[in-house]
Amino acid sequence: MKMPSNEEELQICVPPLFKCPISLELMTDPVSLCTGVTYDRPSIEKWFEQGNNTCPATAQLVQTQDLIPNHTLRGLIHKWCFSADSKLHTPEPLAEPATVRQMVQNIDERSSSRIDALRSVKNLANFERNRRCLKSEGALGALIRVLQQFRSEDDGDAAQEAVAAIVAFPVEEVNARKELSRAPAIRTLEWVLVKGNLESRISTASLVESLANADKSAAKEIGSIDGITDGLLSLFQQNLMCPAAVRSGLKALLPLCGVVKNRATIANTEGAVAALIELLPGADRSMAEISLAILEALSTTSEGRCSIVAHALAVPTVVRTLLVVSDNATDYGVRILLAICFNCGEEEMLREIVEMGTFEKLLVVLQMECGQRTKHYANQLLRILSALPENGSSMNAFSSTVYG
Template sequence: MVLGWGRRKNKKNNKGGKPNMEVVVPNQFRCPITLELMKDPVTLSTGITYDRESVERWFNEGNYTCPLTNQVVRNFDMIPNHSLRIMIQDWCVENRQNGVERIPTPRIPISPLDVSELLFRVKESAKGLDQYGCIGLVQKMEKWSNESERNKKCIVENGATSALALAFDAFANDSIEKNDIVLEVILSALNWMFPLQLEAQKSLGSKASLHCMIWFLKHQDVKGKEKAIIALKEILSFGDEKQVEALMEIEGVNELLIEFINKRISPIITKSSLRIIWYLVSSNSNFNEKMKFSFVELGLVSSILHILIDSEKSICEKALTILDSLLSCDFTRETAYENDLTIPLLVKKILRVSPLTTEYSVSSIWKMCKYGNKNYEEKALIEALQVGAFQKLLLVLQVGFNDETKDKATELLKLMNPYRAELEDCIDSDFKNLKRSY
């Protein structure tokens, strides 16, 4: 084990029953930052030696000085101090009987040149559609990344996402079925490199790449589906309308996303599916209205209400975000009015889950009570009063919500007020006697 302080007691008594011994770690073997035994000593341009991990963390936190001397460091090169490392290893061996384990010889960190050379070969293998060559190179990159966080950072900062996205597009363009293994390997590597750079996003958002993602969602196991849907969510987060339209042209996408949120295969897939649906229904695409209608026809409103019954905070927030966006359309409101759970669940979420769920719940109720035909509006207002909306909206005005939410709450209170006389005995429903329409 690596010792953290200057002294350590040996827990084992020796045969003569002598008292436990203390192992003293020489000061020159300890990192000046953490005072722990150095595993990978490196020397800065100031001449001071530190443990690599500690001094890298120091610089990553935004410091530009040598921790011990406080001198400004103008050259951030870290020179391995091999002599000191060997001395530390020899000292560990000498004290092995006292419970000290020898520190392993550290791997040499990769350089930007190492990454550039490997990525050049990745691009060449992709051009030649050499899937086995590409797999080997990506696996080598993965091995580097597993060695240290520094290696991960070096890989990403030197263009790995762009190179891998180009390779993914090349193999997807050739044949998804034939190249499924290399495509999965590339996608797996890309998953820990997110967020994407713009150039990488364009390649990964090509028509061929999007078709491949959907193919993975249909044919891969749960882990494969998770990688694909995370990538798809990352692509759509850029708000590129052409990519949204390209995705919507793929047959069965809407049905697949609804299936994922209904079956809840895994939390990752559920949350990502909801986020993707939100990107689609809130886009400025020419297909926006058609897209919303399609989702509502497939039962999205009922699916969201089912989610609101018993889901955790982040899933509830995503579901309500979608519902609020959908309720801007007449046909969605009509569907929502027909479901007996809509108003009770929306009222239930006010001041219950998080500030965000309150804001979207108030907004959704406001849209249902303000727009649409009068019969539906009146029904919604009365139902909201019956399940305790008036009291909750009064509380919303007293808590620190944004002006828009407070304005909507105020307007709802005014709309509900004429109906209060008939409904003095308002209660907060537990939904046990409500009919579910799904």
């Protein structure tokens, strides 16, 4: 029997998840299509260059040929390649101080090589060791200046490349966060969210999420720009077939809801509540929880409650999530319903909510091993619903059983 060569043996050892579905080789630059399938960038780009307009793995027609970097998978591949058990190594570009300084100069002087310099910085920034060199040589500052000095659509490509590079850097540093949270930079983020390609819009949403999570004043400043909210909402309204786009839009909206004024702005945005509600039936656990968390935040405002009540499927959809998705989702759902019933609780509406099976679900919540806060809100909601004559006896019977 012929023994496999070292090369063949290494190929067999490559985890299937790390192989490109087209080339069947180890991916070095994994990117995802709107169908959710990940390919090696050179392979899928060649596929599209040959005139194809389908996803090779699923044969689905693709709505967009935008390629979304799969940073998580790239990191796993990188870690596996450098593990003690593997002899494979993906090439890691090295940042040379002199070269980086030239890149910074090309970026600041708007030279003909500006876009190439921005792309080079973006590629280098994928590696921690390079990020230290890039920062020390002023590359991060140059990227931020691109956003601050945005003049017109002629600067659009540069802005998109700059955002894609910035998200590779931690933004915990006060100075960087402060500069990115100023109006000129935020206006540029707005432009990218509204007019950029899908990859850049996802990167921008990730940057907005980081800034808003790190600093409430930044969240307030960002949320005051209407185009930011519109852009984030459009990410999951227009790209339902791209999980990365949906998730990034939701995750960026959530920290913006930490500012009360932003909640009213989001609630008043046309189609916002409808988009969140319509996501829920097919959402996975994580996205369902984020959607409900946003809706719960909106329900604390009169604008949010009006928008929720006005949507015919909103309350029934929230009721259906109770006890189905997760304990967190149930907590958000109970609080949404409590806000609606307490503030907009006309008898007809309360009766409709009871007819959806809410009463019975709340009784189950009180008997579950869930958080005390959830039980507290469920108990309050039960008392409101039990005010209806036909439910009073049920509530009294349950109370005597549970509380004695």
